[in-house]
Amino acid sequence: MVTEQRVDWLAGGVRRSVAADRIVGVASELFQARGFDHVGMDEVASAVGCSRATLYRHFPGKAALFDAVMAKSAIAVAERVAVAVRRYEGSRRIAEAILASVAAVRSDPVLANGFAGTRAGGSGGAFTSSPELGRVATLLTGIAPDDEAAQWIVRMVLSLLTWPLADVASERRMVERFIR
Structure with missing residues (x-):
């Protein structure tokens, strides 16, 4: 069964998406200001202006919220990198x-903080093995779709970030x- 997602005139979009985006934005600011380990879900809910139940409806735990924050920043970084590398081909x-x-990750405050802290990788490494990051790596490097090669590229970037x-x-x- 497919549910129709209607645009809510008051929320300015699909209510569920607008709520998740707002939660991720506020969590990003809190994690950036104080670090992942020093921000609780109660504090995120309070800063967003929603209940804990609403927060957990969108994100089942703090690690999932961290992964969403990191993914949003990673997409922005990927867009900048795509522009920077489009003139190159092959191994170059x-x-x-x-x-x-x-x-780009080192210069992005959210990602830099995320990888500098003890919780880099979010929910047990789910962020580091994300198929989305693999697709981004394939797009940025211009390689044919290859899950193993894409994961190698992601891991190469992550290793330089965590072990420069x-x-x-x-x-x-x-x-x-x-x-x-």
């Missing part, structure tokens, strides 16, 4: 996409060496 494009993704080399030049040398 893969290397540039990886390096541009690392730089001494400088950007060293990271570039390593990526280019193993991409070619």
Whole structure:
């Protein structure tokens, strides 16, 4: 059974989507300001202006909310990286996409905080193995759809974020060496 999603004139869109977007936006601000480990679901609900039940209806737990916050920021980063790498092809494009993704994540306050903290990866690594990130990696690098290659690219970006080399030049040398 497919349920019709009607636009709510008062909410300015599909009520469920508008609510989830608002929750993610507020949670993003709270996580950024105080860190994931220092923000509770009660506090998110209060800041959003909804009940705990409403919050849990949209996000079954804090880890799922974290994953949603990270995914929203990751999409914005992917859009910027796509523009930066579209002129490259082949292995050069893969290397540039990886390096541009690392730089963009490091400069994004939400993602940088998310990966710097002890909770990087959200719900037991669900964020890191997300099929959405795999699709983004495939799109950015221009490779044919290949789940394993896409996951390798995602893991390469994540490893440089969580275990950086001494400088950007060293990271570039390593990526280019193993991409070619």
